[in-house]
Amino acid sequence: MADLSINLAGIKSPNPFWLASAPPTNSGYQVQRAFDAGWGGAVWKTLGDPILNVSSRFAAVSFNGQRVAGFNNIELITDRPLEVNLKEIYETKKRFPNHAIIASLMVEPKQEKWHEIVKRVEDVGVDGLELNFGCPHGMAERGMGSASGQVPSLVEKQTYWVKEAARTPVIVKLTPNITDITVTAEAAVNGGADAISMINTINSLMGVDLDTWNTIPHVAGKGAHGGYCGPAVKPIALNMVAECARNPRISVPISGIGGISNWQDAVEFILMGATGVQICTAAMHHGFRIIEDMIEGLDHYLEQKGVSSLTEIIGKSVPRYSDWGNLDLNYNIAAQINTDVCINCNKCHIACEDTSHQCIDMLTGEDGRSYLKVREEDCVGCNLCAIVCPVDGAITMVETAASQPPMTWNDRQAALNTAK
Amino acid sequence: MSEYKEFLTEKEQIDDLIRSGYRIQSVIENLDGAFVNFTHKDQGHCKSLHIGTANARKYFSSILMQQNNG
């Protein structure tokens, strides 16, 4: 078996799969069951002054039969007294000394508040701290969570205060509700963060009930924006991880979070620079035992790739992620339709004719049967036909010979500047 | 005319000038596309082409890069 263990800024865990701070890590009972099932670490449900929650907390998008394609919550941080959580953290750590337990923290942006909570949670033996600068609802109205996570100076200052008191590694969890996450990531690094994690949830309103005109979810006829997560947010999270990973000023390890549902998603985040991953919605949807497939799948993948340790693949795709201006304008692909597999549903023809470049012809063969054919010279290689095609293997995007050497937009503009 | 045919027409105009000894001298790009000014290597004559298609705008840029590279 490949070595799946990770060391994220000094926090060690037997595998890269941690439960994210959320309902699955609400109590010692749950975290211990998760560790028994195989999870490598857990970020405890955010600790702070115990809050009050409303009833009706979650909502989900089902899309074309896929349940929980996106998930939304208006739940706040832990509603249990700190002492109760600390006792359970202590007991859990004692039973599972080799698993990572990270305490997620959120207090008001005051130095003494951070010092107090850091000291109390470190006394029970946590492996690290995660600062929750990300929850977008409720707590943000009180100046915490994403409200402070959106202000780079507050991220830096609070991280600095925590580092003044902390003996264990400090992870700063960032909000995606910001235009450029690298700005707050840099602020965290400047404040002394040992690692960053992303993403927390995205501001969302799940829907409006057409009969009652209530929001979804609603609390006695009133709604408030929630935080969106689950499979739908994965591309947003992956981009944010990648943007941080390729930024030379963000030189700390990354814990990747957001829509990770299986081992393949986890590998994508790791290739894009995450040292490990955190998961919430997939565990809430399917239970702790999804970890079995994740570990097995990851192990097989590494074996197949001839890689003996997971850490070898961290960030391998980062050099392949760049700015648009560095992409080759002379690289071309074109669609090819395999008529043996095509079922002639015409979806590609309609998509291309109505909304792309009108390059898929409907023709009739000598046998009187209709078939679809791409006019390669007019195909811009947009992928739309392959995306809408319902049959695997019916449309392939094939590289066509480039008639000119590689030329990026940046190359082109530099050349044009010489011809003014 | 299909965009591809438009491209071939514009490419042919560019190739004609290059074959006849012209080099790209300057390019002005605006909302209407690119206005590419050519100067003859030896005789110094100037010619201008209005290039509209995206592929032909890539094409003359590649030629300009090759020209700059030697």
Ligand SMILES: Cc1cc2nc3c(=O)[nH]c(=O)nc-3n(C[C@H](O)[C@H](O)[C@H](O)COP(=O)(O)O)c2cc1C
């Ligand atoms: C119901 C719910 C409660 C959450 N509570 C917290 C929390 O207390 N602290 C925190 O940092 N993140 C919290 N999160 C965010 C998750 O930790 C995670 O960042 C987010 O759900 C994205 O991961 P996912 O797509 O795997 O769910 C919560 C998420 C959900 C769904």
